[in-house]
Structure formats: structure tokens, C-alpha cells
Amino acid sequence: MTVTTKPPASTPDRPHDHPNPDASIDVLRWPDVARVPRASVRAAVARQLFRHAADRLPIRVEEPDGRSYGGGGNEAPLFRLHRPAAFFHRLGASGTIGFGEAFMAGDWSSDDLAGVLTAFAANMRELVPAALQRLRHAVLRKQPAHEDNTVEGARQNIHRHYDLSNDLFKAFLDRSMTYSSALFAGDPGHASEDLATAQHRKIDRLLDATQVGPGVRLLEIGTGWGELSLRAGRRGADVTSLTISTEQAELARERIATEGLSDRVRVELLDYRQVQGKFDAVVSVEMIEAVGNNHLHEYFGTVDRVLEPAGRFGLQAITQVDAAVRATDQTYTWIRKYIFPGGALASVELLGRVVREHTSLRVTDHYQFGLHYAETLRRWRERFEAAGAEVARLGFDETFRRMWSLYLAYSEAGFRSGYLDVGQFTISKPA
Numbered sequence: 001m002t003v004t005t006k007p008p009a010s011t012p013d014r015p016h017d018h019p020n021p022d023a024s025i026d027v028l029r030w031p032d033v034a035r036v037p038r039a040s041v042r043a044a045v046a047r048q049l050f051r052h053a054a055d056r057l058p059i060r061v062e063e064p065d066g067r068s069y070g071g072g073g074n075e076a077p078l079f080r081l082h083r084p085a086a087f088f089h090r091l092g093a094s095g096t097i098g099f100g101e102a103f104m105a106g107d108w109s110s111d112d113l114a115g116v117l118t119a120f121a122a123n124m125r126e127l128v129p130a131a132l133q134r135l136r137h138a139v140l141r142k143q144p145a146h147e148d149n150t151v152e153g154a155r156q157n158i159h160r161h162y163d164l165s166n167d168l169f170k171a172f173l174d175r176s177m178t179y180s181s182a183l184f185a186g187d188p189g190h191a192s193e194d195l196a197t198a199q200h201r202k203i204d205r206l207l208d209a210t211q212v213g214p215g216v217r218l219l220e221i222g223t224g225w226g227e228l229s230l231r232a233g234r235r236g237a238d239v240t241s242l243t244i245s246t247e248q249a250e251l252a253r254e255r256i257a258t259e260g261l262s263d264r265v266r267v268e269l270l271d272y273r274q275v276q277g278k279f280d281a282v283v284s285v286e287m288i289e290a291v292g293n294n295h296l297h298e299y300f301g302t303v304d305r306v307l308e309p310a311g312r313f314g315l316q317a318i319t320q321v322d323a324a325v326r327a328t329d330q331t332y333t334w335i336r337k338y339i340f341p342g343g344a345l346a347s348v349e350l351l352g353r354v355v356r357e358h359t360s361l362r363v364t365d366h367y368q369f370g371l372h373y374a375e376t377l378r379r380w381r382e383r384f385e386a387a388g389a390e391v392a393r394l395g396f397d398e399t400f401r402r403m404w405s406l407y408l409a410y411s412e413a414g415f416r417s418g419y420l421d422v423g424q425f426t427i428s429k430p431a
């Protein structure tokens with residue numbers, strides 16, 4: 001399946017541009033990558049801040065003129081600056097967005113991408129002086145209003161990521177087609193089991209927590225490509241699974257029919273806010289990140305509305321420390337611009353507050369396993385980069401492939417450093 005990707009359009013309020021030295025970048029697909037913003041004063045400030053940060057981090061930076069700096073020794077991850085001027089203009093103009101666009105353009109590279117990014121992630125809160133952190137909201141762009149996760153907005157946001165191509169996801173996911181953190185046996189850094197086995201352990205833990213078995217009426221919010229629904233159906237549950245991704249729905253239905261479970265498992269193209277009926281249990285795996293923190297009360301309110309008394313809700317969610325959530329909630333970031341439009345991470349504290357204040361539900365169990373996600377992402381990126389030729393045949397150009405390598409490494413670094421975490425929550429409704 002060949003797909004033409006359509007990244008975000010160039011914004012009208014961007015500074016005047018000059019051509020990128022790398023003319024091979026498709027300006028129609030990647031307008032903000034193919035051109036470098038002119039931001040001389042901000043570029044000078046960005047250069048100073050970057051040098052100051054690098055000298056405090058366990059990395060090495062090399063520039064084309066042979067200059068080398070950084071706080072790491074010879075064995076530290078190497079950050080190669082190929083086009084310093086372009087890099088610092090991007091970084092100064094738009095912060096983390098510019099940092100990511102510089103990688104997409106080839107302004108910098110690393111043989112140990114996850115290692116470099118882990119060093120940054122582990123020291124995120126100390127890298128920028130407090131005085132400049134207070135200016136964040138005055139300097140950085142806000143999340144665009146059209147990416148708000150209304151019913152229609154959510155469909156558009158999901159389409160831009162999950163409807164890229166089922167074949168793209170097949171290129172790097174395991175045979176279970178599960179696009180969320182696995183749960184390995186023991187230390188994930190030394191796990192020898194395959195990814196599908198670890199994914200099934202994660203799914204089974206959530207189904208056990210919600211007591212899914214024969215005859216249980218189960219609602220799944222966020223189908224993915226159907227693996228959880230399939231395992232619940234094999235347990236004898238009556239499953240209704242919701243998705244707003246047409247590509248995911250098509251493949252999930254095919255898989256369900258192939259297993260002969262269409263009488264037990266139904267996939268509906270429906271926003272979670274529109275679901276009707278009553279269910280004994282609800283499960284949702286890493287869909288809440290697409291809800292938007294300003295819509296969390298609708299999400300948990302829906303669960304409360306459809307869940308029978310004494311029912312259970314099994315939630316798997318990526319979380320961030322509460323201070324970071326507060327600081328970045330409305331900031332337009334590289335991840336939001338290019339990977340997950342409308343996406344937002346909550347903290348454990350925020351999830352707890354919304355549940356308490358807007359529902360009759362109560363959190364009864366909470367299990368965190370962030371390092372397991374780091375290993376999951378490491379394996380995904382290894383498979384994605386090994387499948388480069390196949391991804392290119394699907395119609396995804398080099399800029400896209402660099403973007404996704406950065407996305408997977410950036411995410412791995414977040415979990416490896418503890419800046420991000422992932423947890424399973426068991427949430428109960430009173431009898």
C-alpha cells in the first residue's frame with residue numbers, strides 16, 4: 001500500500017526563511033523542514049544555552065570545523081552537528097520543534113540516538129535557566145485550536161497518525177500488531193523472550209484485573225489492530241471495541257473474522273463519547289493520550305456512565321510528572337506537530353483528581369513499568385530502521401523515516417530516563 005504523507009502545513013506567522021542547504025527535502029511535504037527560519041538573536045542565545053547544557057551532560061558534541069565539547073568522555077554518546085548555523089536558527093526560533101526539524105533535515109545526527117536523547121531527558125528540568133522557563137508561554141507557540149479533540153477534531157488527529165498505512169505498522173510491530181508497551185518477565189533490559197509473548201502478558205494482566213471471562217460484556221475504548229479484543233473473545237467475553245481509525249478497523253475486523261470470533265467481538269467506528277449501553281467491564285490501552293487533558297472529564301464520565309455497578313475499568317496510560325504536565329500542557333511541541341496531533345500526557349495525580357471529582361469511580365490498583373516501554377521502543381526502532389527499504393517502497397521518504405526514528409528514540413529516552421512512565425490502573429465502580 002503506497003501512501004502520500006501530508007505533514008502540517010507551514011504557518012503564516014513563521015519568520016522569513018532561506019533555503020535549506022539540503023535541497024533534496026520535498027518542500028511541499030515538509031515546508032518547515034526544507035526552510036530554515038532567520039532568528040539571529042535567538043540563534044545566538046540558543047547556541048550559548050546549548051553549549052552550556054552540553055558541557056553538563058554525559059555527551060560529546062562535534063562540529064564540522066573540528067571543535068568538540070560536552071561533559072562526556074570518549075565513550076559518551078556522540079552528537080554530530082553537521083550544519084551548526086541551521087541548527088541554532090531552528091532551535092532559537094521554535095525550541096524543541098526546531099530541534100526535531102533539524103534532525104529531520106540532517107543538520108545533526110548520532111550513532112547512539114537514544115543515548116544522546118536520554119542524556120537530555122534525564123536533565124530536562126535543569127537545562128534551561130529558571131528565568132527562561134518562566135518565559136515559556138510567551139516564547140513558544142500554543143497548541144492549535146483546530147487540533148482540539150472534539151468529536152470531529154479527534155477523528156482528524158487520529159487519521160494523521162493511525163491511518164498512515166497498516167503496512168507501515170506491520171513493518172516494525174510484532175505478529176500481535178500491538179502498539180503499546182509490552183510487559184516482560186523480570187528485568188526488561190535482559191529479557192530474552194519475544195515481543196509478542198511480552199505483549200500478551202500485558203494484555204492478560206489487564207484482562208485479569210478487570211475479571212474478563214465467559215459472558216462478561218466488555219467495552220474496549222481504542223481497538224488498535226484487535227489483539228486485546230481477540231484475547232478477550234477467546235476467554236468467552238462479549239466484546240464491543242471502539243475506534244475512529246478506518247485503517248485499524250478494517251484490519252481488526254479481518255483478524256477477528258479469520259479467528260472465527262465475529263459473533264463475540266464487534267469493532268465499531270465510533271467516538272467513545274457516543275457509545276450507548278451497559279457493560280460489566282471496560283478496558284482501554286494507551287488511548288487516553290489522544291483524549292486531551294481538557295476532555296478527561298468526558299472520558300472518565302463516559303466510563304462511569306456505561307459501567308455497571310461493581311464493574312471494573314482497566315486503564316493503561318503513559319504518564320508524566322505533574323510539574324511537567326502543568327508546564328507543557330498547552331505548548332506546541334515537535335511530537336504534537338509531527339507525530340501525535342492533539343496528543344497530551346497526564347500525570348498520575350491529574351488522573352486521580354479527575355476520577356475523584358467527576359465520577360463515582362475509585363482507583364483500587366496502580367502498577368508502573370516504564371522501563372518495559374523503553375525496551376519495547378528499542379525493539380520497534382531496531383525493526384523500523386532495518387525495514388528502511390520496505391518503508392521507502394510504501395511511499396515514505398527519507399525525511400519521514402528520519403522523523404520516525406527520532407520519534408521512537410525520543411520516546412525510548414523518555415522512559416529510560418524516568419521523564420515518562422507507563423502504568424496500569426484498576427478503577428472500580430461501587431456496587
